[in-house]
Amino acid sequence: MIAALKFLHIAGLASWCAALIALPLLLRGYSGAIGQREFERFRLLTHIGYIGFATPAALITVAAGTGLIFSAGVFAPWLLIKLGFVAAMVLVHAWFGHMIQRSGEEKRGHWRAGPLLGLTVVLPLMALVLGLVLVKPDAAALLDLIPDQFLSPRISDAGAAP
Numbered sequence: 001m002i003a004a005l006k007f008l009h010i011a012g013l014a015s016w017c018a019a020l021i022a023l024p025l026l027l028r029g030y031s032g033a034i035g036q037r038e039f040e041r042f043r044l045l046t047h048i049g050y051i052g053f054a055t056p057a058a059l060i061t062v063a064a065g066t067g068l069i070f071s072a073g074v075f076a077p078w079l080l081i082k083l084g085f086v087a088a089m090v091l092v093h094a095w096f097g098h099m100i101q102r103s104g105e106e107k108r109g110h111w112r113a114g115p116l117l118g119l120t121v122v123l124p125l126m127a128l129v130l131g132l133v134l135v136k137p138d139a140a141a142l143l144d145l146i147p148d149q150f151l152s153p154r155i156s157d158a159g160a161a162p
Helices: 002-029 036-072 077-105 113-135 139-144
Strands: none
Touching: 002 036, 002 077, 002 113, 036 077, 077 113
């Protein structure tokens, strides 16, 4: 059971990451100088790539990962940080979907900087997720990164008279 979930999770993550790299490159390659026929092919390719490939891969990744967390009983602090980075990847995924939708509604070439910005955001997120999974840092090392002000209570002077 755990081996099957790991396989689904890794295969889904690899597919999702590939789509998160390919979609902004497709969007960036889209230029305002193409004709109607090429524009229709571009819209079909990006729509099918997002709706038919990237989103199902993301859902498989998240579902298999959730199942893996509970079946393997892994509740380590590094996992919570990893899930935060995965949540950021989901936000970038949604942003790519928004850009794909806008590509059919707005003037061509008007939003060309967005895909490269998205790519520069999602690549470090992928590297951080992979790094956390491979290194699996211990809780003490993670707590050392947090400043002491966040780990100790503050004394409130709100009740004192001026």
